[in-house]
Amino acid sequence: MALQLNLLHEQIEAQRQRQRDPLKIGMMALGAIGALMLLFYMFKAYQTLQIKNRLSSVQHDWSKVEPKVTAAQKRSKELTAIISTTKVLDAMVEGRFFWAPLLQKLSRCVAPNAQLMSLDGAVSEDNKQVTLTVQGLAAGREPRSAAEELRQLLTEQLSQSYSEVKVEFKTLEDLDTIVNVGGANMAIARYALGVTLNPAPEPPKAPTPAPRTKR
Amino acid sequence: MTKSNKLSKDQIQKLALSVMGFFVLLYVYFSFFLGPLNRSRAVAEKTIATLQAKLGSSKGEMLTAANLESEATAATTRFATFKSLSPEGAPIAWFPPRMKLFFTNQQIDKTTARLESSAAFKQLELSEWMKYTWVIDLPQTDFVSVGKAVSELENTEPLLTISKLSIKAGTDDPQFQQASLVLNNAIMKR
Numbered sequence: 111m112a113l114q115l116n117l118l119h120e121q122i123e124a125q126r127q128r129q130r131d132p133l134k135i136g137m138m139a140l141g142a143i144g145a146l147m148l149l150f151y152m153f154k155a156y157q158t159l160q161i162k163n164r165l166s167s168v169q170h171d172w173s174k175v176e177p178k179v180t181a182a183q184k185r186s187k188e189l190t191a192i193i194s195t196t197k198v199l200d201a202m203v204e205g206r207f208f209w210a211p212l213l214q215k216l217s218r219c220v221a222p223n224a225q226l227m228s229l230d231g232a233v234s235e236d237n238k239q240v241t242l243t244v245q246g247l248a249a250g251r252e253p254r255s256a257a258e259e260l261r262q263l264l265t266e267q268l269s270q271s272y273s274e275v276k277v278e279f280k281t282l283e284d285l286d287t288i289v290n291v292g293g294a295n296m297a298i299a300r301y302a303l304g305v306t307l308n309p310a311p312e313p314p315k316a317p318t319p320a321p322r323t324k325r
Numbered sequence: 326m327t328k329s330n331k332l333s334k335d336q337i338q339k340l341a342l343s344v345m346g347f348f349v350l351l352y353v354y355f356s357f358f359l360g361p362l363n364r365s366r367a368v369a370e371k372t373i374a375t376l377q378a379k380l381g382s383s384k385g386e387m388l389t390a391a392n393l394e395s396e397a398t399a400a401t402t403r404f405a406t407f408k409s410l411s412p413e414g415a416p417i418a419w420f421p422p423r424m425k426l427f428f429t430n431q432q433i434d435k436t437t438a439r440l441e442s443s444a445a446f447k448q449l450e451l452s453e454w455m456k457y458t459w460v461i462d463l464p465q466t467d468f469v470s471v472g473k474a475v476s477e478l479e480n481t482e483p484l485l486t487i488s489k490l491s492i493k494a495g496t497d498d499p500q501f502q503q504a505s506l507v508l509n510n511a512i513m514k515r
Contacts, residue, residue, distance in 0.1 A: 131336070136343020140350060147354050154359065158366040165369045168376045179383040182390035189390075189397045191450075196400040198450045199407055199484065202511065206486040210476030217468065226468075228493040233486075 207233045207240060207309045211271065216244070219263045223249045223256050223291055233309075240272075242305035243280070249291050253299035257282055261303055274308040410484055411513035416440075416457055420510070424461055427481075431474035437462045441507070454511050458488075463504040468492060471504045484511040 116122070128134075209231070220226055226246040233240045244264075248256035261277050268275045280302040288295050332340065412419050421438035428436040441458040445451075463471065471492060478485065489507035 131339065133336075133339035133343060136340060136346065140343065140346055143347070144350060147350075147359075151354075151358050151362070154362055154366075158362055158369070161366055161369045161373070165373050165376075168373050168380070172376045172380060175380060175383050179379070179386055182383075182387045186386070186390045186393055189393045189401070192404045193397050193400045194450045195453070196404045196407070198448050199454075199511065200403070202486075203483045206479075208479050209487050209490055210472060210479055213468075213472040213475060217472065226494075229491065231490045233488055237486075 205237050207237050212240070212242075212268075215267045215271065216264070219260060219267050220246075221256070221260065221263075223296070224260045225249075238308060238310075240305075240307050240309060242303075242307075244303040244305065245301070247285075247298050247300055249289050249296040249298045251296060253284065253297050254282060257299055257301040260301075264303065264305065268305070268307055269312070271311060272307040273310055273312040274306070276304075276306045278304050280304045407484060408513055410482070411515065413515050416443075416455075416510075416512050420457070420459065420512075424459070427478065428461075428463065428474060431470060431477060433463050433466045433470055433474055435463070435465050437464075446511070451511070453514050455514055457510045457512050459508045459510065461506040461508060463506070465495075465501050466504050467500075467502055471502070475506075482510070485509070 212231075216226075216229070224246060225248075226244060228245045229242065231240060231242040246260075248254070248260065250256040257279070261279065265275055265277045268277070282299060282301045284297065284299045287298055289298050290296070417440050420440075424438040425436045428434075438459055438461045441460050443455055443457045446454055446456055466474075475487065475490070479487070486509045487506055488509050489505075491505040493503050495501040495503055
């Protein structure tokens with residue numbers, strides 16, 4: 111068996127050492143990972159670029175539509191405000207209390223022997239109650255009866271148009287003065303009537319069911 | 326053989342350096358390359374979604390506005406009428422002369438109108454409107470004329486309400502009565 115002498119074993123050993131140099135292997139691994147990362151980055155960048163292109167196209171579309179939409183939104187807001195304001199104003203207009211019909215009814219109730227001296231009326235803030243104070247003089251053989259007739263007539267007439275009508279005497283006093291009405295001397299009484307009413311008309315009464323008859 | 330498998334100190338140092346290099350690479354990659362890219366992509370996607378949602382709803386909004394426009398014709402006309410009842414300028418400048426002219430036309434002279442108070446409405450819908458309270462004195466009139474004038478006033482001035490009314494027999498001349506009205510008027514702010 112021939113003897114082999116490896117005279118280059120130191121050089122070979124050194125070469126092997128160089129080949130398995132951890133730094134070199136590490137750098138190679140880093141290089142490989144870096145290349146993969148770069149590829150991944152490029153893929154992602156391409157995707158992002160596509161999204162940005164889509165974004166610019168959508169932004170272009172929106173820039174065309176936006177002025178119209180803004181104008182439509184502004185107009186809608188304006189119209190909504192107008193509608194709601196008109197509704198409230200309409201409610202105010204329709205809910206207000208009209209004094210003229212009340213004055214008309216009052217003037218029709220006053221007989222020639224029941225003179226009005228003053229009239230003070232007020233309507234509540236919510237238009238749900240009207241208060242009225244009527245002062246005057248009633249003349250007649252029975253001046254108190256004349257005043258009472260006026261009170262009853264007022265109640266009857268006002269109840270036709272309004273609800274919760276109350277007409278009550280605040281004061282009713284005989285006076286010593288005698289007046290001449292239509293050529294006849296009559297005694298007079300001073301009265302003050304307090305009237306309260308709800309401007310809403312009386313709700314129609316529900317028909318009462320007919321009593322059941324036994325068969 | 327065992328000697329060759331063991332790492333020398335120099336090799337361990339190099340290995341540690343490689344590991345550190347790897348982490349530095351990861352940090353730089355995620356912090357300065359992939360991170361910003363992902364963030365900008367996410368922002369772009371979010372913006373696209375928002376804009377597409379806006380585009381989608383824009384058609385509906387324009388349609389709603391068009392429908393509202395046709396539905397609000399009556400309200401718009403009515404609102405214009407209400408608005409026309411409030412001329413330009415301070416109400417104290419134009420309302421008393423208007424009332425004076427009105428009652429003169431109703432054969433009632435010597436009318437005085439004065440402003441009692443003004444306040445904003447409680448309703449939010451009437452933020453552009455003010456409530457003015459006026460006192461109208463009619464020192465020389467009669468019950469029938471007042472009644473007719475009140476009727477005409479209530480019919481011609483829809484935004485005006487009479488909150489108080491007082492009619493008294495005149496002390497000097499029983500032929501005449503004195504009347505006083507407290508009016509509330511809604512007037513648009515100008």
